[in-house]
Amino acid sequence: TAGITQAPTSQILAxxxxxxxxxxxxxxxxxxxxxxxxxxxGLRLIHYSNTAGTTGKGEVPDGYSVSRANTDDFPLTLxxxxxxxxxxxxxxxxxxxxxEQFFGPGTRLTVL
Amino acid sequence: xxxxxxxxxxxxxxxxxxxINCTYQTSGFNGLFWYQQHAGEAPTFLSYNVLDGLExxxxxxxxxxxxxxxxxxxxxxxQMKDSASYLCAVKDSNYQLIWGAGTKLIIKP
Numbered sequence: 001t002a003g004i005t006q007a008p009t010s011q012i013l014a015x016x017x018x019x020x021x022x023x024x025x026x027x028x029x030x031x032x033x034x035x036x037x038x039x040x041x042g043l044r045l046i047h048y049s050n051t052a053g054t055t056g057k058g059e060v061p062d063g064y065s066v067s068r069a070n071t072d073d074f075p076l077t078l079x080x081x082x083x084x085x086x087x088x089x090x091x092x093x094x095x096x097x098x099x100e101q102f103f104g105p106g107t108r109l110t111v112l
Numbered sequence: 113x114x115x116x117x118x119x120x121x122x123x124x125x126x127x128x129x130x131x132i133n134c135t136y137q138t139s140g141f142n143g144l145f146w147y148q149q150h151a152g153e154a155p156t157f158l159s160y161n162v163l164d165g166l167e168x169x170x171x172x173x174x175x176x177x178x179x180x181x182x183x184x185x186x187x188x189x190x191q192m193k194d195s196a197s198y199l200c201a202v203k204d205s206n207y208q209l210i211w212g213a214g215t216k217l218i219i220k221p
Contacts, residue, residue, distance in 0.1 A: 035211075041213055042211030042212050042213045043201075043209075045208060048208070098143055098160055098162070099143075099203065100145070101145075101157075103156070105154050106153075
């Protein structure tokens with residue numbers, strides 16, 4: 001079982017360009033999440049989706065958008081990248097009463 | 113505001129025991145998680161506490177006191193592979209996880 005996959009693994013992006021980070025899970029989990037992880041800070045929630053067809057804003061949603069057309073896929077789009085969006089991005093999925101979250105391998109994004 | 117506090121870094125010796133503390137102030141409490149994250153990798157689940165007390169799982173144990181807003185992760189018989197960051201996360205009243213910055217654990221031979 002693949003679990004959660006993310007693509008690309010890493011990317012260097014020019015400021016002002018747009019980009020979509022891909023996330024796919026095969027565990028049929030209802031909930032999915034996008035986090036960013038920066039040195040010295042905890043994981044910060046960007047957007048989440050409790051079930052297919054619904055999305056919500058997390059702690060740091062500005063500059064990002066998501067969609068959840070089906071259970072498996074949860075892409076994150078940066079419409080016009082800025083250097084402060086340089087980070088490691090993790091996608092996660094969760095299920096069950098305690099909502100244990102399972103993480104993808106991450107995407108390392110550098111915006112220049 | 114919501115806040116999770118953990119020490120930034122700890123050092124321990126192979127074969128010894130180490131305790132990593134986590135204190136939290138959150139809007140509501142619906143459980144506390146500990147995750148392990150090796151450098152350059154994704155976080156992986158270690159333990160979950162929702163009631164007060166100790167949960168033991170092999171070499172790892174996690175303790176929770178809801179009245180004190182406090183948890184600790186206890187690692188016994190330390191091995192070199194335990195060198196990693198340990199992340200404390202609390203599920204708040206909205207059932208979202210609030211994450212601490214993590215504790216980097218360095219194991220020395």
